[in-house]
Amino acid sequence: MTSSQNDRSEAQRRDPAPSRLAYKAHRLWLTPVFRAFLRVGLPVFAILMATGWYLANPTNRYAIGEKLTNMKRSVQERPEFLVKLMAVEGATPVVDNAVRQILPIDFPISSFDLDLERMRAEIMKLDVIEDADLRIRPGGVLEVALTERQPVILWRHDGVLDMLDAGGHRVASLLDRNARSDLPLITGAGASDAVPEARALLDTVGPLRGELRGLIRVGERRWDLVLKSDQRILLPTEDPVAALEQVIALHQAQDLFGRDLSVIDMRNPQRPTLRLGDTAMKELRRMNGFEIEEVSQ
Structure with missing residues (x-):
């Protein structure tokens, strides 16, 4: 064999082309996803x-939990997060005391342990409270700002005397009418649902306000006005204010309530009806009897 032939056979044996496996491995290494997996995913x-x-060991989990709890408490119990007292604003002494009883907080306490929404919900259960706002002021003060309902009328029902606000919401109960003699009185089933209408009538009653004993809700649909002289004004279901204005105008023109009348029936405003009192009825009967006797003679 010649030297040239030997060189060609040796070159064939030393072929620099990679094997199929090496080629695939090289191509895989050049893939970005594979390289990212080796750099990030595998670690x-x-x-x-x-x-x-x-963490499969319960002892290790407990130790980590304890460590985290201690770290959390150490942060929450720092002086700047402690609440030292509660200030109740906008409340009467009775309501102030009631709020403190339903929120028995042991001060000092971490602000992280105060659930302000839950506390507000508890306060709003009091009938007298219209609105409540809770916040933690700088200096560790829990401020409870309250808006109380203002009673405007009394409602007598089922032997109970309740104070109601302008919307008919119960404020509190009374044991004695004289405790709030300044408030007008309503009674009857469904009267609490018609407080705005009752107030409109009270605003219209004008010169009769001092003579008014109260308003009676009849059939949960209309009002009767009762005066101290036991005289009664029967108002219609529709537009009772206009009917009452008509009665007031008639009184101012003819001193209607100075007469011996027991009932002024305005249930049909187009045909008002007057019912005489007992004394006037007796006198009327006496006069009619006298006239009959004169004719018979």
Whole structure:
């Protein structure tokens, strides 16, 4: 064999082309996803495996939980997060005392341990409270700002005397009418649902306000006005204010309530009806009897 032939056979044996496996491995290494997996995914996977193995031990989990709890408490109990007292604003002494009883807080306490929404919900259960706003002021003060309902009328029902606000919401109960003699009185089933209409009538009653004993809700649909002289004004279901204005105008023109009348029936405003009192009825009967006797003679 010649030297040239030997060189060609040696070159064939030393072929620099990679093998199929080496070629595929090289191509895989050049893939961005594979390289990212080796750089990031594989270390993360190893860390997760090690963490899972560590947390599989209940003792280790308990120790970590205790450590985190201690760290959390150490932050929450720092002086700047402590609430030292509660200030109730806009409340009467009775309501102030009631709020403190339903919120028995043991001060000092961390602000993180105060559920302000739950506390507000508890306060709003009091009938007298219209609105409540809770916030923690600088200096460790829990401020409870209250808006109380203002009673404008009394409602007598089922042997109970309740104070109602302008919307008919119960404020509180009374044991004695004289305790709030300044408030007008309503009674009857469904009267609390018609407080705005009752107030409109009270604003219209004008010169009769001092003579008014109260308003009676009849059939949950209309009002009767009762005066101290036991005279009664029967108002219609529709537009009772206009009917009452008509009665007031008639009184101012003819001193209607100075007469011996027991009932002024305005249920049909187009045909008002007057019912005489007992004395006037007796006198009327006497006069009619006298006239009959004169004719018979």
